[in-house]
Amino acid sequence: PYxxxxxxxxxEEGPHTLKEHRTTDELPTxxxxxxxxxxxxxxxxxxxxLLSKTSLFKKRPSVVMLEARDxxxxxxxxxxxxxxxxxxxxxxxxVDQVGEKKAAEMVMFEHDELSKVEKLVKKYKIDCNFDPRLSCQTVDDPRVYQSSLxxxxxxQNNKYIPQSIKDCVKIRFVPEADEVSEHKAGPFCITAPTCSIWPYKLITSLLRRCIDTGLNLQTYTMVENLKxxxxxxxIVSTSRGPIKCKKVxxxxNAWTRALLPEFKDKIVPVKGVVSHIKPISKNPGKLSFNYYHTFPIESDYVTAHTDMSMIAGGGGPTYLTYPNSADxxxxxxxxxxxxxxxxxxxxYPNKYYPEFAxxxxxxxxxxxxxxxxxxNDEFPFVGDMSPFGRKNLYIIAGFTGHGMPRIWSCGEYVSGL
Known part of the structure; x- marks a missing residue:
């Protein structure tokens, strides 16, 4: 990482209790x-x-976490x-890629993930601005009308998806779509469950609990080689010396191929741009939904937060062609x-939500x-690398910009290996 x-x-605006944290002055050997x-x-x-019983270690293992930056x-x-x-x-x-049943399993996995994270936040009383909401998908280009439908x-027609989950997702056509959506685009909109969250607060809170239970966190310790x-x-070689360990x-994620060159063409880094937007004086309130504005490639998303600010990400039209694409x-x-x-x-608010802004x-x-x-296939790499000649090495990476609805359960799975 740079x-x-x-x-x-x-x-920048989050809690800095773990900033530049090193649990011990020296690395464990x-x-x-x-x-x-x-x-x-x-x-x-x-x-x-360290916090659950999914691990197969007979006693709580000694664990060090290495981070190249903060x-x-x-x-x-x-x-x-x-x-x-x-x-x-x-x-x-x-469905075309993996079949109806597997596609349904993906839906149920991600649906359950939202509930798991909510339970996690409540269990540990984590202050991370967790806010259950609805996401509203709009269709902002005629080229995506038919594919979205x-x-x-x-x-809705997948027989393996429970009706209770299907009922969570609703389509509204114009004029009803224009009545509920603050962004007027296309002949329909689709709403589904989601949540807003402050990810940095979630992670630092969980890491603090792990540290209290034995985790050794070492920031600014770049891993240079695995042998x-x-x-x-x-042997994990770092910028501060080597560590001998049983498992790695x-x-x-984006830097995987630097340590595992076999992933050079399997996991490719792709940058995204995000902006925090807040009103200067008078506050218009909070958007009724989180939004997903659909384009043929690289759609925009908007997340409304409890402090009445919003997060907007995307901007695909500005970087899909050279020279910006190279950046x-x-x-x-x-x-x-x-x-x-x-x-x-x-x-952005006045351009996309003029009546609201x-x-x-x-x-x-x-x-x-x-x-x-x-x-390369839009699915993450999660599991044991032993079948590929790397015994006692595990990977959890390559989430294709869709990690938040998948990672927690994937991490539970890896810890159980």
């Missing part, structure tokens, strides 16, 4: 488990090992601040983004970029 990334609202990465993926595995400074600390499960989105594509009806040992373990978990695709430098994309979010002035106090990890 030093001095763009400043994210979540990180020998440990049971090394987790590389302190984002949602690495944290979910740490929680599984805590949660990668994609999790830079995302859109929501857990938006797919439900109907892309459902026909997934095909996905919706493929979802297997003759006894089945690993790569929760490295965004196959690029993991999150210290910059194209100026066109940064400017795209200026006065009422001509009020808004400020983009933070606009930043972060690196996602796109897999």
């Amino acid at each position: 030093p001095n990334p763009t400043k994210s609202f979540w990180i 020998e440990i049971d488990v090394v987790i590389i990465g302190s984002g949602y993926s690495g944290t979910s595995v740490a929680c599984g090992l 805590v949660c400074s990668g994609a999790t600390g830079r995302n859109g601040g929501h857990i938006r499960s797919f439900y109907h989105s892309g459902h026909k594509h997934f 095909d996905n919706y009806y493929a979802f 297997p040992t003759c006894d089945g373990g690993w 978990v790569c929760a490295t 965004m695709f196959n690029n993991c430098d999150d210290t910059y983004a194209p100026e066109d994309t940064l400017d795209y979010f200026k006065d 009422k001509g009020l002035k808004f400020v983009n106090d933070y606009t930043w970029t972060g690196c996602m990890a796109y897999s």
Whole structure:
């Protein structure tokens, strides 16, 4: 990861109790488990090992978490601040790709994930602005009208999806669509469950609990190389010295191929741009929905938050062609983004929600970029690397910009291995 990334609202305005944290002054020389990465993926595995009973270790393992920069400074600390499960989105594509039953299992997995995170937040009384809401998908280009309908009806007609989940997703046609949606676009809109959340607060709160239970967190400790040992373990070479361990978990997402070159063409870094927008003087209130504005490629999303601000991400039209595309695709430098994309979010509320914004002035106090990890088949790589010649090495990466509705359960699974 590059030093001095763009400043994210979540990180800059979040609690800094773990900023530059090192649980011990020196690195341990020998440990049971090394987790590389302190984002949602690495944290979910740490929680599984230290806070739950999913681990197969007979006693609580010794665990060190290594982070190249500051805590949660990668994609999790830079995302859109929501857990938006797919439900109907892309459902026909997934049915064609994996079949009706598997596509239904994906829907149920992500539906349950939202409930799991809500229970997690309540269990540990985590202050992370968790706000259950509805997501409203609008169709902003005639080229996506038919495909959006095909996905919706493929979802509703999938016999393996429980009716109770189907009932959570509703389509509204004009004029009703225009009555409920603050963004007027296309002949219909579709609503589904979602939530807003402050991801950095969620992760740092969970990591604090893990530290209190034995986790050794080491920030600004870049992993440079992984080398297997003759006894089945690993030597993890870092910028501060080596660590010998029994097992390694790569929760490295966009930077995975730097340590595991076999993923060079399997996981590709793709940058996204996000902006925090707040009213300057008079506050118009909170949007009725979180929004997903559908375009043929790289749609926009908007997340409303409890402080009446909003987060907007996307801006695809500004970077889909060269030269800006080179700054965004196959690029993991999150210290910059194209100026066109940064400017795209200026006065976004008045452009997209004029009746809501009422001509009020808004400020983009933070606009930043972060690196996602796109897999070659859109599904993450999660599990044991032993079948590929890397015994006692595990991976949880490649979430294709869709990690929040999947990672927690994936991390539980990996910790159980």
